[in-house]
Amino acid sequence: MTGPFVIPVRDIVHRSGEMREFTLEVSSPEKWGEGLVAVEQGEPVAVDVRLESVHEGILVTGDIDTEYTGMCSRCLTEIAEGLQVEFQELFAYPGQEETDFEVQDDHVDLETLVREAVVLALPFQPVCQPDCPGLDPATGKRLTESTGSEQREPVDPRWAALQGFTTDHDDDSPRSRG
Numbered sequence: 001m002t003g004p005f006v007i008p009v010r011d012i013v014h015r016s017g018e019m020r021e022f023t024l025e026v027s028s029p030e031k032w033g034e035g036l037v038a039v040e041q042g043e044p045v046a047v048d049v050r051l052e053s054v055h056e057g058i059l060v061t062g063d064i065d066t067e068y069t070g071m072c073s074r075c076l077t078e079i080a081e082g083l084q085v086e087f088q089e090l091f092a093y094p095g096q097e098e099t100d101f102e103v104q105d106d107h108v109d110l111e112t113l114v115r116e117a118v119v120l121a122l123p124f125q126p127v128c129q130p131d132c133p134g135l136d137p138a139t140g141k142r143l144t145e146s147t148g149s150e151q152r153e154p155v156d157p158r159w160a161a162l163q164g165f166t167t168d169h170d171d172d173s174p175r176s177r178g
Contacts, residue, residue: 048063068081
């Protein structure tokens with residue numbers, strides 16, 4: 001079997017204590033993720049992986065480095081962020097206990113494992129910045145695109161008459177001394 005995530009393990013199968021390290025530089029074969037953000041098809045995915053032969057199978061430990069794109073959940077701005085994910089999984093030898101992953105014909109296929117690790121690490125409510133204020137409920141404009149004027153809450157009509165009184169001009173007004 002061949003594929004970008006397939007790694008041969010013939011030289012370490014049933015040799016407990018043996019270890020091999022690999023670096024995979026592949027493109028995402030399809031879009032990973034269905035929410036506001038996803039890893040797009042063709043996006044570079046770097047996987048540093050260590051394969052260790054243990055009694056039960058091949059223990060796979062690795063780090064994934066890629067980038068996701070999509071929209072901020074608060075202000076709907078386009079975002080692109082780096083994503084780093086760690087994973088560890090046992091690929092059991094065939095015929096042993098029922099497991100999610102098995103060594104197949106002297107190789108391991110990491111595609112499902114890598115895809116699941118990436119999709120589970122994608123943020124559910126991604127933001128363009130940690131303190132993104134979102135959209136103005138009245139105008140629908142992004143609050144981050146403020147023109148420098150302070151965003152004000154709608155004035156309660158009961159207090160509207162007091163809007164004309166400010167403390168900005170206190171120094172200019174005559175003061176009564178007593």
